[in-house]
Amino acid sequence: MSKEQEIRSVLFYLSVAVFFAGLPVILSFSLGYKFNPHTFKFTKTGIISLKTQPSGADVYLDGKLLDMKTPATINELIPGSYTLKIELRGHYPWIYPVNVEPRKVTRFEKIILFPSRTNIKQLNQVKISCFWLDREGDRIYYFNQDENILYKSDLDGGRFEEIGSIPVEFSPLPKEFKISSDRQKLLLINAHQVCVLSLRFQGSLSYSKPSVIFNFSNKQINDVFWHSDSYHFILVTDKDVEVLEAEENSTPVNLVNLNKRNSGIFYDTDKDTLYFMDFQKGDDGLLYNNVYKLELNNKENLLNDLIRLRKNAEK
Amino acid sequence: MQKNKIKRFLEIVPGSLSWGIIIGLILLAIFNPVCCAIIIIIFDFYWIVRTVYLTTLLVMAHHKLYRQKDINWLIKCRRLGNQSGLDKLKHLVIFPVYKEGLDILRPSLKSIQECNYPKDKIIVVVAFEERNPLSKENARNLESEFKGYFFRYLSTFHPDGISKEGRTKGANATWAAKRAKELLQSAGIPDEDVIVSCFDADTCVAKEYFGCLSYHFMTSPNPHQASYQPIPVYNNNIWQAPSLARLVEISSSFCQMIESMRLEKFVTFSSHSMSFKTLVDIDYWPVDMVSDDSVIYWKAFLFYQGNYRVVPMYITVSMDVAYSNSFFKTIQMQYKQKRRWAWGVENFPFLVSAFLTENEIPLLKKIRRSLHLLESHVTWAVWAIILVFIGPLPIILGGAFFNQMSIGYNLPKITGLLFNFTFGASLAWIVLSRIILPPRPKEVSWTKNVIMILEWIMVPLIILILGSLPALDAQTHLLFGKYMEFNPTQKSKKMV
Numbered sequence: 001m002s003k004e005q006e007i008r009s010v011l012f013y014l015s016v017a018v019f020f021a022g023l024p025v026i027l028s029f030s031l032g033y034k035f036n037p038h039t040f041k042f043t044k045t046g047i048i049s050l051k052t053q054p055s056g057a058d059v060y061l062d063g064k065l066l067d068m069k070t071p072a073t074i075n076e077l078i079p080g081s082y083t084l085k086i087e088l089r090g091h092y093p094w095i096y097p098v099n100v101e102p103r104k105v106t107r108f109e110k111i112i113l114f115p116s117r118t119n120i121k122q123l124n125q126v127k128i129s130c131f132w133l134d135r136e137g138d139r140i141y142y143f144n145q146d147e148n149i150l151y152k153s154d155l156d157g158g159r160f161e162e163i164g165s166i167p168v169e170f171s172p173l174p175k176e177f178k179i180s181s182d183r184q185k186l187l188l189i190n191a192h193q194v195c196v197l198s199l200r201f202q203g204s205l206s207y208s209k210p211s212v213i214f215n216f217s218n219k220q221i222n223d224v225f226w227h228s229d230s231y232h233f234i235l236v237t238d239k240d241v242e243v244l245e246a247e248e249n250s251t252p253v254n255l256v257n258l259n260k261r262n263s264g265i266f267y268d269t270d271k272d273t274l275y276f277m278d279f280q281k282g283d284d285g286l287l288y289n290n291v292y293k294l295e296l297n298n299k300e301n302l303l304n305d306l307i308r309l310r311k312n313a314e315k
Numbered sequence: 316m317q318k319n320k321i322k323r324f325l326e327i328v329p330g331s332l333s334w335g336i337i338i339g340l341i342l343l344a345i346f347n348p349v350c351c352a353i354i355i356i357i358f359d360f361y362w363i364v365r366t367v368y369l370t371t372l373l374v375m376a377h378h379k380l381y382r383q384k385d386i387n388w389l390i391k392c393r394r395l396g397n398q399s400g401l402d403k404l405k406h407l408v409i410f411p412v413y414k415e416g417l418d419i420l421r422p423s424l425k426s427i428q429e430c431n432y433p434k435d436k437i438i439v440v441v442a443f444e445e446r447n448p449l450s451k452e453n454a455r456n457l458e459s460e461f462k463g464y465f466f467r468y469l470s471t472f473h474p475d476g477i478s479k480e481g482r483t484k485g486a487n488a489t490w491a492a493k494r495a496k497e498l499l500q501s502a503g504i505p506d507e508d509v510i511v512s513c514f515d516a517d518t519c520v521a522k523e524y525f526g527c528l529s530y531h532f533m534t535s536p537n538p539h540q541a542s543y544q545p546i547p548v549y550n551n552n553i554w555q556a557p558s559l560a561r562l563v564e565i566s567s568s569f570c571q572m573i574e575s576m577r578l579e580k581f582v583t584f585s586s587h588s589m590s591f592k593t594l595v596d597i598d599y600w601p602v603d604m605v606s607d608d609s610v611i612y613w614k615a616f617l618f619y620q621g622n623y624r625v626v627p628m629y630i631t632v633s634m635d636v637a638y639s640n641s642f643f644k645t646i647q648m649q650y651k652q653k654r655r656w657a658w659g660v661e662n663f664p665f666l667v668s669a670f671l672t673e674n675e676i677p678l679l680k681k682i683r684r685s686l687h688l689l690e691s692h693v694t695w696a697v698w699a700i701i702l703v704f705i706g707p708l709p710i711i712l713g714g715a716f717f718n719q720m721s722i723g724y725n726l727p728k729i730t731g732l733l734f735n736f737t738f739g740a741s742l743a744w745i746v747l748s749r750i751i752l753p754p755r756p757k758e759v760s761w762t763k764n765v766i767m768i769l770e771w772i773m774v775p776l777i778i779l780i781l782g783s784l785p786a787l788d789a790q791t792h793l794l795f796g797k798y799m800e801f802n803p804t805q806k807s808k809k810m811v
Contacts, residue, residue, distance in 0.1 A: 004375055004379065004576065005576075005578060007375065008372060008375070008576055008577070011368055011371055011372070012368065015364050015365070015367065015368040018364055019360065019361060019364045022360060022364075023357065023360060026356060026360050026729070027353065027356060027357070029725065030352075030353075030356050030721065030722050030725040030726070030729065031353070031721060031722050032720070032721030032722070045721075046721070047721050047724055049724060073724075103720060103721050103722075104719055104720055104721060105719055105720065105721055105723070105724040107719070
């Protein structure tokens with residue numbers, strides 16, 4: 001037999017030995033068994049799987065720090081009850097009593113470690129009364145009621161700047177804020193008023209174009225939605241649903257009169273469709289709640305209708 | 316009749332086993348995922364150990380190839396003295412050709428013309444198929460270029476439609492060998508003084524090939540009871556070939572190198588050499604089987620009642636990488652070539668049915684060789700499918716119960732370990748592949764060096780598409796008795 005063949009024979013038998021020696025170890029480990037060399041017996045064990053957000057946290061089991069960081073797997077645990085603690089500097093600790101079952105894995109894979117208070121950051125740089133978040137535009141708008149000034153910043157409070165003032169007639173404090181889809185206009189709403197502010201040049205308030213205030217003293221405003229054309233807005237009050245142009249002297253077009261003062265309203269911006277609930281009297285004289293769908297997406301027809309209605313109104 | 320039934324039964328065995336394993340594991344994954352996972356873990360671990368073992372053999376084979384690459388074998392032969400029989404030894408080289416053109420044949424013949432061995436000891440036979448309309452013209456062209464350089468140069472034309480013959484390479488080679496026998500008889504050269512080499516049309520021999528072959532033949536005990544197998548590499552156009560084709564062929568060379576270290580299992584493959592006397596004694600190559608290169612070994616094995624072996628020669632014969640200028644066509648070509656190789660599964664019914672009527676070979680040897688043949692083909696058909704496709708099935712199909720068990724948690728980790736391990740091993744393969752690579756041609760950019768390293772990330776894709784599927788396809792054909800015809804791989808040097 002040549003030298004190569006001798007080496008090959010040794011390698012072959014070594015491989016066979018490794019396979020048969022390693023297989024019981026791998027299989028018992030995979031199936032959740034641990035070999036006890038003292039008793040020469042296999043013991044059933046369990047597993048704890050840990051994943052945290054953020055990762056790299058210390059793991060304590062029954063108060064003892066383990067030599068691992070998350071994400072981690074604690075293998076070969078004798079079944080029973082344990083107390084698990086996850087700690088990461090600058091974050092609140094996560095503590096949980098856990099019951100490890102034989103040949104099973106207990107998964108804690110959605111742990112969020114929340115930052116402790118030291119991470120809280122003040123965003124506003126001046127006195128403010130309220131704020132709104134424009135997630136899509138990555139902006140925060142702030143309102144100072146005492147001085148009637150509107151500010152904006154990015155989501156980290158950076159680039160904090162004044163963008164204009166709100167007319168003094170707009171009172172009380174706006175309860176809601178809606179920005180148009182073209183991000184050119186801003187609606188401020190309180191119980192009886194809608195104020196349209198024109199934003200230009202990447203979100204700055206244009207002083208050249210004055211703001212417009214719509215007063216609805218005899219109605220309670222429930223909600224306001226921008227139409228996708230960013231020119232009309234839909235006003236839902238306790239009495240009716242109207243559509244208005246976001247311009248001075250716009251004549252409201254009444255779309256629906258409502259019986260119910262405060263009904264559920266949803267507006268699908270993508271399809272320009274309003275869903276609302278109202279009651280109607282049935283043939284039996286009883287009142288029934290119904291859900292209605294009002295499509296405002298056929299822009300051409302809608303605009304034609306508006307023009308026609310306006311002309312009628314002017315006459 | 317009974318014999319036919321047994322042979323048919325044996326044809327069904329490999330395909331049934333492969334499909335049985337695949338379907339069985341899928342059903343287990345659905346109905347008993349724990350059991351399926353245990354089998355997959357055993358298989359994964361077996362594959363890790365096997366990868367280490369085979370990679371070590373590959374390193375050893377490479378080392379041997381590297382060590383022997385500068386040997387002047389002809390001088391070594393001459394040092395053996397007059398009694399060695401070198402002077403009377405003749406080399407008969409047969410190139411069975413079908414559609415291969417002059418661009419393929421010319422470099423092959425030129426490599427023989429340029430080899431370091433006396434040309435007056437070499438007989439070249441270019442064996443054309445008569446049914447190819449270009450064969451006469453090609454023969455004339457080659458004769459005008461090469462006829463005067465060798466002891467004898469012969470063009471043969473294998474007629475189509477001979478009774479009991481298939482359209483196989485073996486039929487053509489046999490026809491050519493019989494014509495060569497007539498030529499040798501007329502020249503008064505006995506069969507035992509001739510070594511026959513049957514080469515694919517694109518085979519370019521290394522300069523020292525015939526010296527190396529002569530040396531091994533003269534120094535082997537019972538030289539007529541052995542085939543002589545060089546290491547096939549696919550270097551002719553390896554720099555021009557696309558990544559996918561190149562990787563597949565490098566892997567094929569690696570497989571052969573590994574096999575060359577496992578002598579008790581070593582079987583002839585592709586271009587190889589043997590005693591012409593033995594070839595005549597065993598009635599030449601099979602004329603109706605596709606896998607003639609391996610069947611010839613088994614015929615000799617049976618003829619010599621099990622006392623026949625393959626002697627590895629650590630010298631290369633270089634062939635063309637099969638590829639096309641379209642990615643999908645390359646996959647198709649490679650797939651067909653691998654399926655043809657995998658059709659070697661037809662050796663199993665051939666061998667076992669022959670063993671049943673053979674009484675001289677020890678039973679243990681028969682069982683060992685049969686089982687190895689069966690195991691190698693079944694493993695070829697299922698391993699990649701198990702690793703890539705069935706491996707994740709228990710987790711996908713096992714449901715919440717399985718996934719909360721320890722084994723459900725550990726299975727993907729062990730499978731991941733296997734893939735990491737394979738990736739580690741492939742780093743060794745990348746280094747080794749550089750050793751058998753020819754120098755980069757000037758017209759090929761240096762960036763190809765980088766591509767040739769990065770392309771190894773395609774290994775998982777290749778092992779599935781060109782690893783198991785062609786073998787499973789071939790076994791399924793045999794299972795249903797749909798016999799394959801010899802389908803030569805289209806090769807051309809013009810595709811760059």
